[in-house]
Amino acid sequence: MWWIKLFWLEMIIFPVVILYFLSGLPHQSPLQTGATVIYLAVFLCAVSGYIYTWNKKRKAASES
């Protein structure tokens, strides 16, 4: 399903885009620092979620 692949791609690209703009700020307010931390967490969740789903599908395929 192409849209699932697109979903994972966007889950990785979108935090990178936001982090790019946040890192370009000369001075970050506490709110912007919070946004940086949470988008780093989203990026890590997206990468680990993709690996988890990929493993889940691989196991299901090998069992059938």
Add this chain to the structure above:
Amino acid sequence: MDIVAGLLLWIHVILIVVWLGCDFVVFSLSWSLMNRELAIDVRLDRARLAQKFDMWVTKAFLITPFVGLALVYLKWRHLAAMVMLPWMVWKLILFAVILVMAILLIAGAAGTTGVLQAIKEGEGDEEELEQTLRKRVINLAYPAIALHILLAVIIVIALVGNHGTLLGEGF
């Protein structure tokens, strides 16, 4: 605000309506999968129907942030504005939590139809499979409900923060 920005704003709103509406359908269909009084074929059909609606949820969900970015660019002529305005940063933070919920939902829901198919075909212990299904649906209900609440809060923030540019002004 010019016509393009007004049109994009309407598309943004419609995408959120489709996203939220279809997500409610997916939620209620998924919840009914636990009902063992229903025939297994009916439950399997509902799981497939939920998958079809989920496809629309995901598509709307994937397009929404990019339409939002285009709106930011059209309004402020620079994408960095989205990390400068406090109400936009609040929206971004809440949207980040929604992204995490969406990741949990997509990663957790994968294989639900397979569990029902296994019950239908009598593969493995039926009781164990039913418990797996029940646990999965209940565990996924929490991020789904949180996602709906956060989306409602984001809509309120957008309406309050964007009060100077109401939907009708583009036309």
